Amino acid sequence: MTEKPVLTLKDLSIEFPTPQGVVQAVKALSLDIHKGRRVGFIGESGSGKTTTALAVMQMLAEPGRVAGGTIDLGGTNVLDLDEDQMRRTRLSRVAYIPQGAMNSLNPVMRVEPQMWDGIIAHEGKLDRAELKRRSDAALESVGLPQHTADLYPHELSGGMKQRVCIAMGIILNPELIIADEPTSALDVVTQRQVMQTLKAIQSEIGSGLMLIGHDMGLMAQTVDELAVLKDGELVEHGTVQQILEAPKHPYTRDLISSVPLVGGESFLNPDARAKAPERASAEPLLRFEDVRKNYGAVTALHPMSFTLQGDTPQIISIVGQSGSGKSTMGSIMLGFNPPSEGRVLFEGQDVARMSAAQSLDFRKNVQAVFQDPYACFNPFYRVNHALKFPFKQFGLAKSDAHTQTAMEEACDAVGLDPDLVLNRYPHQLSGGQRQRLIVARALMLSPKLLIADEPVSMVDASLRASILSNIYDLKDKYGISILYITHDLATAYHVSDYVMVLFKGHVVEAGPPKEVIGAPQHPYTKLLIDSIPWPDLHRSWGDGRQDWDPVKLEAEAAKARSIYRGIVPGFDLQEA
């Protein structure tokens, strides 16, 4: 590679002065990005990947500053540019595609004038026909129909908005495109489509691409080179092939192994099967009788009936995209959200019609782990409040010392050091620690049923496997039945005894995971599985084909009949 690189970072250091002292966000990072190459920056939150990108754009948030090193953008030292020169450099030479496309577009402007803004700012006033020609060309290149130009952002779907952002980014043919987790808010099907668009357009204009992300699978399917960052340091850099096949740094190995594969090795330990606790009632643990949920005219959940016996602990997975009705099911089971029709029975008792005592008993026996570990703790209290309070409330505490030992045991069980975490405030803990504490909280109460609603989707990738195995162990060690709600088919494949695939409020395929996810038959399940990026270089996932059209595939899926696969004892789903 003799050509001059598009971007050269040399000994780049970035620091943030804070009350606790200066934080080194990026430490002596050196890296080249060549023309036409796609370089992935991978690392956990706080590893400095976004900070590096913002430094290239000279958009570091106050009080951060570049402490040392140089940023060379195709021969220009970015750090020497003044504010006005930098403004002209942005977009024309470096384009930035932000994380939340839904918030990046002006909601009161149509798409077209927003695209023109960039051109006018850099090239002065052009005539309307020329502007129109260029914005149409940009939209076409990201595979959006012409009429998109006249729409307002709220009329577009998340994936379309992200593609509009890409179109705006490339409209001036920049030398470098920086894409900061461009698909993190999108579901897998849309993610695949957006990444394909991005790859296609990048190779078309031949610019360098800096893709920031935390998903090893997505990286493997998208980029040519990978830079692994940890705590602001570049720990490993090489081609994807090198890194995936022979990772040198232990952190890289962790990242690769933390991606669960369908059919791959399980990350769970299969031993220690406990018996379910003796159940006093012969009634099934949980029963849905023709449960239906409407939000106004929209039916979020079509009538569904199933029975979870609960004599042997089982994990039932409910998978689907956002909007499939899976979280609605979760809140109906918890009694937060009454069903529009039908009944939910817990041990033979209608959840909606319970006396105060029965309700307290139901609360003790049905616990939950929610998606957002940041919101689950009251910021006013130390975290032990969240563990102590329910323990006392349900009359499980014999004395304060007993509560303390129970908390410490629960922390140990999820792999946390009780002395370190229990007396902290929530903001002092990481997302992973908080989510484990929520699992520990559930464990202390020893419920009969645990509803885990996307428990790991907001946690760093390297921690996902360990938190899931914490939850999995609950089932075996403590005999808790678990309903696992997720969009992640690979984890569902490993942890569950039975899988239901939801699509627009209907169950489209259900059965044991080895059959449903291992060998899908329903077109929708196939579509979902095809869309998951795996760290497997030989898969044709994001090869830039434009003929892969999820809209058409979804329409086909909607016509297909539901498929019921094998039966698992203890769980009975009634065929609709």
Next chain:
Amino acid sequence: MTSQDHLPPTRAEKRQAKRIKRFDNPWMNPKLIWGAALLLGIIAMGIIGRFVWDPDLVFTGSSMLRLPPVGFENLRGQAGSMANPLGTDGGGRDVLALIIIGAPNTLFVGLLASLIGMSIGIFLGFSAGFLGGRTDDIIRVSADVMITIPPLLILVVFQSAFGDVSLTMMALLIAGFVWQSPTRLIRAQVLSMKQSGYVQMAQLSGASTSHIMFREMMPNLVPYLFGSFIASVTTSIVTAVGLEVLGLGPQRIPTLGRTIYEAINAGALIQNLWWWWGIPTLLLAIIFIGLLLINLGLDEVSNPRLRRLS
């Protein structure tokens, strides 16, 4: 690489370090401290003044009429004396005694009115946000309707019907017009908090409604409540002074507004008796500046984004 890391700290960096230290304890906010000091100064003046000065001088005819403050001469050529350091009004009342008694009274009406208003607001806001449905509709609509009614207009009618009122009665009447905005604010906060993860967690923990309201939600509302309290003290004082200046407040108890009313009534403005109306106005200004500083300071305490390092 340069050796900039090893240079001794420059003056700018030292100043930065000092700012960072201040950043550490949000309550050590200069605005907050100054504001509180001004208000405490008014209260201290009221307390200490009663001991070192004779409060009986507020009564008519206790001194000569229209004496200027020390160091000035009035139109009749009389010089101020130490017997009435801030001069006297048209009825021979000592201006220093008037403000020693009057300024704390004005502050008292404001604090009491907004304390009552806030309590009503907290109760109604929580009820509306928590119970929802018909209760919410009634509370929300009545708060919205009340907000559109100008309080002074109604209070003028009330006060003229009641005639002479006590300070507490006036505070009660004003309280009827300062509960709406805290109600709306708390209702909105409760509605959004109800959806938050920790409230759901508390529900899962079998917490009672009152536990969720007062132990889980209330502590997180404190910054809002403080801010809203200070804002309604300001509104209450403005309303109270407004009524007093119209001559509708308590007739026998000295307040700052009443003193201004009497000064205007006696033509103090054209007779160049500036100390009569000027000194109470200055004290009112100090009270409002104090409240404003506290409000700005609280804003910075509860919203860390407003606290800047540079």
